[in-house]
Each structure stands twice: as structure tokens, then as C-alpha cells.
Amino acid sequence: MGSSTLQSRLKALKPSTPARSLTPLLPLIFEKIDEGVSLKEIYKLLSEEGFSINENTFKSFIRRNRIKREQTLNSVRDECETQIKNSENDLDSTKPGNDTLSKGMSISDALDPKVREELGSKYLKKRRKPKEGL
Incomplete structure (x- = not known):
């Protein structure tokens, strides 16, 4: 089997669950949620566009991904704070008298x-x- 046919077949594979097909849209969905658009409105639009997903499944998917997003943001924030503290300690060691x-x-x-x-x-x-x- 040629490499190009394998690539085209892989590209043709569909996500295993309807919720997974929303994954590429998550950044935009979260942006709209942050702007104040309700989940119900987003779900309605997705349904009109052909996404066949249960509303409760959609809400659960968003909730799980929101938790993942918050955990990632918290870990990045903690890492940044640690780096800032370390750089402040490095600066303290260069102060006159030390x-x-x-x-x-x-x-x-x-x-x-x-x-x-x-x-x-x-x-x-x-x-x-x-x-x-x-």
C-alpha cells in the first residue's frame, strides 16, 4: 500500500464519537462562552449545522474540557510564578552587600x-x- 493512499485513508477517518468531532471547535466555543453566549445557543447552532449530538452529551463534553483547560492554565500559571520567584532570588543574589x-x-x-x-x-x-x- 502506497504512502499517499494510506495518508488519504487516514484523513478520511471520522472521530469515534460525535463529541470528538467538536474538538477542533473548542477554542471558538470557549471564546463564545467567555463572551457570554449560552451553551443552549451554541448547541442549537451546532445542531442546525448537522452535528448530531445529544444536548447533555454536549454539556458534559464542554464541562470536561473546561476542567482540563482550567487545570492547564493553573499549571502554566504555577510554573510562571515559580520561574518569577527563581529569577527574583537570582536578582537578590546580585544585590550590593551580597x-x-x-x-x-x-x-x-x-x-x-x-x-x-x-x-x-x-x-x-x-x-x-x-x-x-x-
Whole structure:
């Protein structure tokens, strides 16, 4: 079977349930709900356009997807708040008076040429022990 016939057959498949056929329309449906359009009006329009779905099934589908949408928005909001707090903590560490490095050395000490040379020598001159058998 050729790739193009497989693709055309896959495109021809219909959603397994009537409610699933509404999934591509969800953003627009939620937009209309947010604007104040009632579910009953939206259901009536969909029925007129040929969507054969029970009104209670439609309402249940919208309710489930509204919950998913709210959970997604909440998790995104929580992630953003966490990132903001982390960036604020990073900014706090750069405030004047908070100029210590991880090893208890101040930034001014680390920038001192003599201390910097000692640090460089300390770390650059470390040699690894050769592995046995090489």
C-alpha cells in the first residue's frame, strides 16, 4: 500500500464519537462562552449545522474540557510564578552587600589578581592520576 493512499485513508477517518468531532471547535466555543453566549445557543447552532449530538452529551463534553483547560492554565500559571520567584532570588543574589561566592570568598577577593592567580594555579595544575594498565 502506497504512502499517499494510506495518508488519504487516514484523513478520511471520522472521530469515534460525535463529541470528538467538536474538538477542533473548542477554542471558538470557549471564546463564545467567555463572551457570554449560552451553551443552549451554541448547541442549537451546532445542531442546525448537522452535528448530531445529544444536548447533555454536549454539556458534559464542554464541562470536561473546561476542567482540563482550567487545570492547564493553573499549571502554566504555577510554573510562571515559580520561574518569577527563581529569577527574583537570582536578582537578590546580585544585590550590593551580597557579594560572596560559593566557597565563602567575596567577589572582590576573587577579582584580586594575586588571589585569582592562586585560584587558577590551584585548579589548572591539578593532574589526573594515570589509569593503571595504559
